[in-house]
Amino acid sequence: MFRQSKTVIQKLRNLRFQGQNPSWRFRSTSATERALQYQAGQKIHGFTVKEVVTVPDLFLTAVKLTHDNTGAQYLHAARDDKNNLFSVQLRTTPMDNTGVPHILEHTVLCGSEKYPCRDPFFKMLNRSLSTFMNAFTASDFTMYPFSTQNGKDFQNLLSVYLDAVFFPCLRELDFWQEGWRLENEDPTDPTSPLVFKGVVFNEMKGAFSDNERVYSQHLQNKLYPDHTYGVVSGGEPLAIPDLSWEQLKHFHATHYHPSNARFFTYGDLPLEQHLKQIQEEALSKFERTEPDTAVPNQPHWDRPREDHVTCSPDAMAPDAAKQNTLCMSYLLGDITDTFEGFTLSLLSSLMISGPNSPFYKTLIEPKIGTDFSSVVGYDGSTKEASFSIGLQGMAEEDTEKVKQIIVQTIDEIIAYGFEEERIEALLHKIEIQMKHQSTSFGLSLASYIASCWNHDGDPVQLLKISDSVAQFRQALKDNPRFLQEKVLHYFKDNTHRLTLSMSPDEAYLEKQVKAEEEKLQKKVQALSESDKKDIYEKGLELLSVQSKIQDASCLPALNVSDIEPTIAVTPVEMGTAGGVPVQYCEQPTNGMVYFRAMCSLNTLPEDLKLYVPLFCSVITKMGCGGLDYRQQAQQMELKTGGMSISTSVNPDYSNMDMYEQGVLLSSSCLERNLPDMFHLWSDIFNSPHFDDEERLRVLVMMSAQELANGISYSGHMYAMTRAARSLTPTGELQEIFGGMEQVKFMKRIAEMPDLTQVLRTLPRIKRHILNPLNMRCAVNSTPQKMSDAAGQLDNFMSNVASNKKDRKPVRSDITERPLDPLAAPGSGPSRKLITEPNFKPCQMKTFFPMPFPINFVSECIRTVPFTHEDYASLNILSRMMTAKYLHGEIREKGGAYGGGARVGGGLFTFYSYRDPNSVQTLSTFRKSVDWVRLGQFTQQDIDEAKLSVFSAVDSPVAPSNKGMGRFLSGITDELKQAHRERLFAVTDKSLVNVAGRYLGIGQRTCGVAILGPENDTIKKDPSWVVK
């Protein structure tokens, strides 16, 4: 996987801090207390303790160590969290565009000295109960993290990871498969043309079909042109074929060495055990080297620069005539200066976040573009940080205007500064982030410290967030112009500034294809006949290795008996507030309260359905009560952890043609702000503002742009949603709410010169949706706060007027399911589901031509609902087919980035991701069914699939989300336990049986969808609908 800097930033923004595990108070010594007993200077298993620090804000004790012989650095964060994490990161600083660190990241996972079987990494996915396993290549480091809640599993995975990173086989065949190779298009036919193949080669072609990705890559390369940030660490597709196998091995020898490594462990497992294993299995076999991987500072320019790049036109762009991007990027200070980094990232939020920020007012509201440029704000993923500001979706002739506005806005900030209330709102947000508990805290922490630590900054300093907050407050107190002076220094007076524009070029894709063809011809022409024969034979060799039955017995594994037989019960209590049903769930939420409400759409007229997602995205952003939209945004930031509404379609657990349709309200706040949060909701219910067309246009443009940008990244989701459309009533509604139909609808809205008709639609929808008669609520909070929360909710509900007029459902085919499964039918509150007994599933094949060089392919088959006895077998089957057949065929042989099968919503869905093939992949899907029906799999294969399913079923749930499955879908702990028992009971016979019954040819009702480039085979085939 290749991670671009933007994702890293999002990780940072999403950093969530998990509170205490509720069980820890009962233990005699907690992990944090035990870790406090280490002392600086102490020697443990070849390491020396350097520092032991408590970080009370985050409930952890940090222990810093170094490895005596090699100088490897180590940080342990002891915390009473069972979801333990390990990560090792290497500083990888390529100096060319061949993607060597990225290809290496893939190749080391293909087999190692102790685990020589092919692809141990992917195999471990099925032999463990890991909660996370992955590998990332960033611009200047490569990271290998995993997490698990099981101690034995941790040791197994650690062993496989250490061996992969430090002792990989790096076979030539692995390099061909993962990196690049020349091969006959059909490897079994020596007369078929030679083409480029390889997983990373295709992955990067896919990545560069995303215009946002193209832009951010150019921006970084051009802002830091003089060292490693001047090249594409993931690999530029046409430079990848310049990499040799020898170069790859050399890069490993110089960069993947303990002297260039940083180890991080997190959780409640004892540190000594980790150190012992890492020392014995890896570090003891190395001597210290002097890795020459440090990144020098970028020499400062003495005058600003400008540059221009092109991209492919976007067929989905909200306005075809406005597809330019322009932004100004500024080089900031060194990220190892923790406080400066903290200050600059706060400053960035003040400058660009939300409708009260200066750049939102000057750039977004005049509607010059659709949204901020894809790269925007503070980016601390490089050694020296940067700040970028600009627009996308703008016209070329507005270029000068945008530049002027940016310069003027900076002058205004220097002159007027920021309102105190906005600074307070931002500090409140940091407080919430520290209190909110997530399930992947260890991973967030690893990502949070990675860049700073990578350049020898102090990761512990970075964790002391309260210290930075206090220092920040003091700095503001000492000097009221503190922030303005930073803006003067880093923006106005900064000559290291790049203005980069991007415009679409109609011939962009064509030029790319031509460039690839030229590169290919150059390589092919240099080949002799014997070279070609060699290539053909190597292709066959690779194919035969890929097709061989694989022996994975060298790998450690958990057993099915290691899985907990029963689930942990989540108690909830039912009640009412103002006549509305409420589910209360007491949880250790660490001072936060979480509120949700499900509002049914049953009374909504059909013609309004397409507008519901738009309604959801604007209703909390248009102003309400006495607040205009700016004040509303300010109040939300000051008093809540966010308020949002989204569509929610939940298929019934026992009937395929029955479902609940609604919108879900979600918000959270600190306990002390509960009345303010409900006050904001009351205003949204009672007096939302629907009168500002200009405001609506801004929001519409941003939504449409976001949808258009998402297709190249989430194309498989769109293909799957479309394929399901004609199979179940739920599938049909999902397509309306979140499929290609919605994308096209939003594009049409964005193109409308006049939005008054849309504006008039919103209050009509509001009357149906935000109505207590159609609602039920859920509250998660600490036991101490629950009764207060219940009282506040009661107040809120009585403040909200119900609208009796729209009470009568438009549809008569409604079935009620009691919320409390033990209550007698009709005696208590219920969920109101729609039945569509006359729904007729039908076959449909849809093709969406897209300006991408790769395809997203999906086939979807109607099967059975959650409580059906065959559902568990289908679930296990999907995992087994993915791991044992589809992965090999679609990724390894086919060269796609990914592919597999999954179940959900009563459907069995095949998919591929960034796939060079289209209709061929459909036949691979079909062959996978034949493979199961022939029964050529082992008990071990089934057990592995079970482990893989259970690691998903048992993945940790945050206190804020406990009880939500029950609230939304009515799936109780009893239903879950029954399903669990059916999963354990799945046998080889039941797998072959369900494959034949539901997936066999002639007996299935299936839908197919492909998003991809122009396709002659499909064009000629009348069974396809081409959009």
Ligand SMILES: [Zn+2]
């Ligand atoms: Zn990758």
